[in-house]
Amino acid sequence: MIDTLIDVTLLAFLAVTAIAIIKVRNLFVVIMLFGIFSLHSAGLFVVMDAADVAFTEAAVGAGISTVLMLATLALTRNQQEKMPVHRARLPLLVVLITAGALIYGTYDIPSFGDSRSPSQEYLKPQYIERGVKETGTPNIVTALLASYRGYDTLGEVTVIFTAGIGVLLLVGGRITRRVKPGESGPERRKIDET
Amino acid sequence: MIDIIIGHYNYWVVIFLMMAGFYTVINRGNLIKKIAGINIFQTSVFLMYISIGYVSDGTPPIIAEGFTKYSNPLPHVMILTAIVVGVSTTALGLALVVRIKEAYGTIEEDEIHDQDMSL
Amino acid sequence: MKHNLILRVIAKFLFPVIALFAFYVQFHGDFGPGGGFQAGVILSVAFIFYALVFGLKTTEEVIPPHLLRILASMGILIYAGTGITTMLMGGNFLDYNLLSLTPIQGQHIGIMVVEAGVGITVFSVMLMIFFAFAGRERPQETDHD
Numbered sequence: 001m002i003d004t005l006i007d008v009t010l011l012a013f014l015a016v017t018a019i020a021i022i023k024v025r026n027l028f029v030v031i032m033l034f035g036i037f038s039l040h041s042a043g044l045f046v047v048m049d050a051a052d053v054a055f056t057e058a059a060v061g062a063g064i065s066t067v068l069m070l071a072t073l074a075l076t077r078n079q080q081e082k083m084p085v086h087r088a089r090l091p092l093l094v095v096l097i098t099a100g101a102l103i104y105g106t107y108d109i110p111s112f113g114d115s116r117s118p119s120q121e122y123l124k125p126q127y128i129e130r131g132v133k134e135t136g137t138p139n140i141v142t143a144l145l146a147s148y149r150g151y152d153t154l155g156e157v158t159v160i161f162t163a164g165i166g167v168l169l170l171v172g173g174r175i176t177r178r179v180k181p182g183e184s185g186p187e188r189r190k191i192d193e194t
Numbered sequence: 195m196i197d198i199i200i201g202h203y204n205y206w207v208v209i210f211l212m213m214a215g216f217y218t219v220i221n222r223g224n225l226i227k228k229i230a231g232i233n234i235f236q237t238s239v240f241l242m243y244i245s246i247g248y249v250s251d252g253t254p255p256i257i258a259e260g261f262t263k264y265s266n267p268l269p270h271v272m273i274l275t276a277i278v279v280g281v282s283t284t285a286l287g288l289a290l291v292v293r294i295k296e297a298y299g300t301i302e303e304d305e306i307h308d309q310d311m312s313l
Numbered sequence: 314m315k316h317n318l319i320l321r322v323i324a325k326f327l328f329p330v331i332a333l334f335a336f337y338v339q340f341h342g343d344f345g346p347g348g349g350f351q352a353g354v355i356l357s358v359a360f361i362f363y364a365l366v367f368g369l370k371t372t373e374e375v376i377p378p379h380l381l382r383i384l385a386s387m388g389i390l391i392y393a394g395t396g397i398t399t400m401l402m403g404g405n406f407l408d409y410n411l412l413s414l415t416p417i418q419g420q421h422i423g424i425m426v427v428e429a430g431v432g433i434t435v436f437s438v439m440l441m442i443f444f445a446f447a448g449r450e451r452p453q454e455t456d457h458d
Contacts (some may be wrong), residue, residue, distance in 0.1 A: 007204070022218050032231050153427070168441065171449050
């Protein structure tokens with residue numbers, strides 16, 4: 001009962017934060033609200049018994065993502081968003097149609113928390129029974145991540161590494177540059193690599 | 195009717211969050227807000243996956259004495275991967291925003307479009 | 314921010330605590346929530362906090378950027394190297410059962426080494442990205458309308 005109450009409260013907070021992110025125009029406030037959104041969703045992951053995921057979401061979403069967005073805001077010096085010039089009718093219509101289709105699709109999903117749903121069979125009992133015997137780690141998520149699905153994790157670490165290289169290529173140099181308003185396109189500049 | 199609502203309210207709120215992020219991406223012109231919208235969309239998709247793997251009266255999937263019902267560890271593994279990949283792509287997107295600002299002088303989408311059209 | 318006494322004292326005090334927690338999470342990933350990803354992010358957050366208080370130049374003297382690039386590649390090489398080691402021992406790629414005398418021991422060693430590789434790469438990439446963003450000079454605007 002108390003679990004359901006916490007669940008509903010956190011979901012309500014998430015919905016209100018999402019609406020606030022859409023409506024607010026000051027970008028600094030938007031980034032702070034985004035950090036709050038990540039933290040609430042981490043709390044929701046804890047309530048839904050996903051300890052590892054909550055850990056990662058709190059550290060990554062409310063930590064690294066917010067810091068990087070603030071750094072981008074400092075580099076682009078843009079405080080206010082411009083008012084949208086075109087009406088919101090067509091995007092709202094597209095969003096409503098997509099939402100209707102998705103909600104129509106949720107009628108086939110088994111109830112929230114059902115332990116006899118098809119997603120809880122076929123592989124989960126096998127991993128839970130054989131996990132400790134074969135790998136010796138009580139944390140089944142770590143056993144899956146590092147041993148049973150170790151190849152996927154290798155690909156994921158490669159993705160992280162590639163993103164790091166990409167960011168280094170894009171913004172890694174220290175430059176001095178004069179931006180005149182009205183100018184477009186790349187210019188000559190002196191790149192001073194460290 | 196009431197048990198359909200009790201069984202599915204989680205998914206409906208998650209769909210609302212998804213649509214909020216989607217709307218931010220397609221309607222707002224500021225690039226940083228678009229990236230925030232994409233992240234909201236991503237986080238709500240993670241919420242849906244973890245909701246699918248949730249077992250009521252269960253515990254986190256760490257084997258311990260005295261517990262028999264565990265949550266499904268397979269969505270957890272997938273979402274753990276997806277969160278870190280998501281922050282990597284966000285970092286790349288933000289780096290692109292910085293370079294666009296340096297090249298065009300603005301990060302509003304319609305001004306960038308006008309500058310491109312006037313070339 | 315380094316002229317603020319409270320921030321300086323707190324940053325110097327908290328940095329080893331956060332780093333210790335990161336190492337705890339890394340090595341106890343087998344028995345509780347945790348693992349390589351979380352530990353890498355938490356350790357990089359410790360350095361980012363230090364950089365926010367004491368400035369980027371001081372932090373770059375603590376951990377130079379070229380070392381970060383070496384660490385990022387080393388993490389992936391440790392991971393892939395484990396797989397190639399098991400292949401050279403005659404098994405499949407990333408088959409941890411061959412790494413030691415008993416399969417369970419081999420799994421323990423394999424998981425620990427692999428998670429260490431993941432933690433090193435995640436830490437260095439996150440810190441590398443932060444240094445790249447924070448070290449870039451802001452564009453000077455010549456004319457203001």
